[in-house]
Amino acid sequence: MTICKRSGLARISGFSLLEVLLSLALASVILLAASQLLQALMQRAHWWQLLSQMVVTRQSVEKSFALLAAQVCQSGLIMGASNHWRWHLQPAGSCELYDVRLRADKQQLQKRRLGGRYTSFIDSISALRVSYGVSGQGDCVVRQWLPEVSDQLAQQTVLLRLQFAVGVPGQPPVYGLPVGWHFDNANDLAMLWQTSELVVGLPCTVVTDTKQDGLAL
């Protein structure tokens, strides 16, 4: 700002109204763009945080399953249904019967020693679907996948295929979810779910003197 003296009159020359308005408009545009950018960055950062959380949760679920599967003993499976099964486990010393089931309302996988009480060993799990890989003629090779197995077929079950969803609390990003993810807002708890899958090998002894069936290659 400058002060001019002309003919004894002092005149202050500053910014005109137009200049001020233009400057304000420009500042608004810059602020708006910056806030949009910041919002996008924050959303992306939030999504990355959820993604990391899901990776860790999924790993811990898989680890828990793997630890349990490592304790399977004797003939392994005794009975199998769509979301619960009974098998032999050896957590400490002796081989005992254990039940494993999905408690859908609590989103927990629970286990119990036969006759005991169920306790949770995996949380944030849902939509469990178990398939049983049954071998044909005692050669420990899966020929058939069944949704449930009776006592007899359970003895011939070689692989357990577990398909399930792992969840973390959170909101979906505005730009959509990746393949295999879904959002569930039931029970006033916003959860993001990702489908996952595990294959567990069960103890199997090849019966050498069994006659091979026509499908054997």
Next chain:
Amino acid sequence: MLRTRAQGFSLLEVNIAMAVLALGLGSMMATYLSVGYRVQYGYQQQQAQLVIQQMVAVLPVYAEQLAWLQTQSAQPPLADNAHCWRGQVCDKRQMLLAWWVYWQAYLAQHLPDGHCLLACQGPCLSGGSLQLQVRWHGGSYISAACDGWHCLTLDWPL
């Protein structure tokens, strides 16, 4: 004579300040993107691991058929054999092929250009070595280890 001198920043000073500001913002964005790519890469690696873990559980069951699978996998398209998942009795080769097609479909769906390769070091028989590799394309921020592809490899004695 009164000499007036403008009290302000010179053009050079303003340019230097702008350059410093741009560098600062640029490095912040680079760090941000780098973190993002690493998170994304970690997620992709986990998807690949999921398939590798299944392979490790399933393939020993069909160890005798791996040599056959290797020749088949080099000649797509492969038969779907989806009926093998629906309770029907399938022979070893049909079942192994059903798994292989399932893994390929899973990888193609969950990873950019995702697919898996099977290679035997020597004969695909007991005593030999089997190499399983899951490959996919990712961001260029993280260097790709396998001929321009991101990969997860498992060498496995037969």
